[in-house]
Amino acid sequence: MQRRHFIHTAAAAAVVSSLPGLAMAQDTSRALRIIVPFPAGGATDMVPRNMQDVLPKLLGGQAVVIENKAGAGGSIGMAEIARATDGVTFGIATLSTHGVNPAVFKKLPYDATKDFVGVTEIVKAPGVIVINPKLIPVKTFAEFVAYLKANPGKVSYATPGNGTIGHMWGVQFLKSTGTEMNHIPYRGAGPAINDVLGGQVPVYFDQVAASLPHIKAGKMRALAVSWHERLDVLPDVPTYAQTGHPDLNDPSWFGLVAPKNTPAAQVERVQKAIVAALQDPAVQQRMAAQGLYPSGTSSAAFTKQIASEVAKMKKVAAAANIQID
CATH class of the missing domain: 3.40.190.10 (Periplasmic binding protein-like II)
Known part of the structure; x- marks a missing residue:
């Protein structure tokens, strides 16, 4: 039986605002943009939408907009995320986009380890x-x-x-x-x-x-x-x-990434908000009903995880002789 611990959104917001470096004035006039590199209705799409109503409160009133940019196994959306320079564009990374794709595609319009910084692993997904x-x-x-x-x-x-x-x-x-x-x-x-x-x-x-x-x-x-x-x-x-x-028996995962040049303070701010959102009762209940299991890792840990997943999937693809033009 999986156990989950709940705290109220207000308490989560208090945790975020009390953390060093996060109580500083932030530009909340521009919406936080989260790109989902797959169509609406799938598991990847569910992950950020489970938190969409909670995140603005944790980001000081900043709006959160979720956009689906599907195609080419997630490559189209990931390429758009990698190119962003506005500081407010983030994206949902998956074991497919940041593990399998680099292992099986000869050419990708993004580099999974060089073009992004990991923000946090959001959930494990059986x-x-x-x-x-x-x-x-x-x-x-x-x-x-x-x-x-x-x-x-x-x-x-x-x-x-x-x-x-x-x-x-x-x-x-x-x-x-x-x-x-x-x-x-x-x-x-x-x-x-x-x-x-x-x-x-x-x-x-x-x-x-x-x-x-x-x-x-x-x-x-x-x-x-x-x-x-x-x-x-x-x-x-x-x-x-x-x-x-x-x-x-290995599960999949979903996480949040940012373009590599995103300011570190912004990455930390969003990471803390995501982690706090994952502790909200309503978010946990929605995820539990969908068979998703919250994580909430550090930026450094998730960045390291991505590199490890790419290396592991390259071995799997090579053993199975999988390569896509």
Whole structure:
């Protein structure tokens, strides 16, 4: 059972304002701009929107605007973030944009480690494999693997796009289980989920957050999750480790990054506000219901984490011979 500790927003704001260097006068006339490099409706989009009503209070009344800039596995949005010089543009980084993309794409319009400074890891996000139960007549992970082995190459799986963590999870799943499926990449989680729900593609890999409402409604069947224990929101679904595939058990994450030239004081100010927002009861309750687990790391720790994830994913991509032009 995951435990969460709640404090009121007012108390969180007091914590922020009392921290050294953060009580100074700040320019709040310009909105804080958070770019989400994937379409609305997916797990990446949910993360900042969970905090959008709380953050302005923690930023001295500064408005917070969230913009979706989707395309090319998150590369279009990340490139725009990297180019920003206004000091108020930030972006949502994911294991896809700051781990997988640098590992699998020959050319990117941004450098994941050189063009950004990490602000904070916001949440950990368990992954999930789901099926459309009307298209594949199985109920358990073991039955699904047996079904794939009986129908090699006849089943397709959807992901949020080439080079996304869903893509990597799919490749790792096939290697671990010794099965074959065809990859169908989409322009984000929302479009992929729509086609799985509509019956165009029977299998989907991504974070729990985007699929959870459909799993709860019985429109998708979850077969396994990547987490260290069963999730409170899906207690009947085993972890990959429990199915005999511990190599698939690593979760994803979402964090906030800023262009490399963003003033350090501004990075610190936003980092503290995010950490305080993650302690707000309403924010925690929303995230818990979506299968997201708050983190709130330091800027230095998250910057180091990004470099580590890029190195790790390059090894995974090389071992699986994955490279995208």
